[in-house]
Amino acid sequence: MTNVVPMPQPYDPFDPENLRLDQSFIESAGVRKLLTTVPVRKPHRQELVRVHSDPAYRLTAAIIELRDDREVYLVPPVLAQQTPEAISVTLFTAINRQGVTFLWPVKLPTSDGKTNEWHRSAGEAAERAMTRWLFVRANMALGAYEMIEASATIPDPVWPTATFKELLKIGFRESLIEDFNHPVLKRLRGES
Numbered sequence: 765m766t767n768v769v770p771m772p773q774p775y776d777p778f779d780p781e782n783l784r785l786d787q788s789f790i791e792s793a794g795v796r797k798l799l800t801t802v803p804v805r806k807p808h809r810q811e812l813v814r815v816h817s818d819p820a821y822r823l824t825a826a827i828i829e830l831r832d833d834r835e836v837y838l839v840p841p842v843l844a845q846q847t848p849e850a851i852s853v854t855l856f857t858a859i860n861r862q863g864v865t866f867l868w869p870v871k872l873p874t875s876d877g878k879t880n881e882w883h884r885s886a887g888e889a890a891e892r893a894m895t896r897w898l899f900v901r902a903n904m905a906l907g908a909y910e911m912i913e914a915s916a917t918i919p920d921p922v923w924p925t926a927t928f929k930e931l932l933k934i935g936f937r938e939s940l941i942e943d944f945n946h947p948v949l950k951r952l953r954g955e956s
Contacts, residue, residue, distance in 0.1 A: 802865055807860070814893050817894040828847070838932070843942075843944065856870060857923075867935045870890050
């Protein structure tokens with residue numbers, strides 16, 4: 765039997781194996797991703813989402829939605845009580861598979877206790893998404909949101925280190941209504 769030693773292959777700079785980064789490269793490179801944008805929105809129908817299970821990462825608050833402009837404004841309680849357009853929501857901290865953190869406003873029943881299936885099913889989806897990855901999709905024929913669980917085993921999300929206060933500050937930095945002279949309230953009163 766002859767011992768044959770294979771010749772080493774010449775180095776190919778375009779071979780994927782020669783280009784592949786180790787998963788820990790980002791951590792070892794001395795960089796960290798800054799959280800500078802926190803959208804305030806519902807989950808998109810084609811994204812898997814999770815909701816932060818820590819109660820410190822949710823808040824019952826008042827908002828004003830300008831649907832035509834696709835804008836959401838945070839309203840302090842003292843102003844919300846005197847603003848008919850303000851609605852009560854729970855702001856949940858959510859994240860998608862791409863690592864985008866967002867605030868998900870889920871409407872609460874009105875002061876007369878009325879609720880509808882859209883609001884009830886959105887709240888149920890947010891609760892369920894605390895423990896599993898979900899698609900949340902509007903079903904017009906059903907008149908509610910439906911939940912579709914991920915069939916694959918997906919690791920738990922990596923949540924940002926920001927506090928909930930910091931997330932609120934980033935998410936509503938341009939859309940906090942602080943007084944009755946705010947342009948949005950003037951517009952809603954027909955003053956501009």
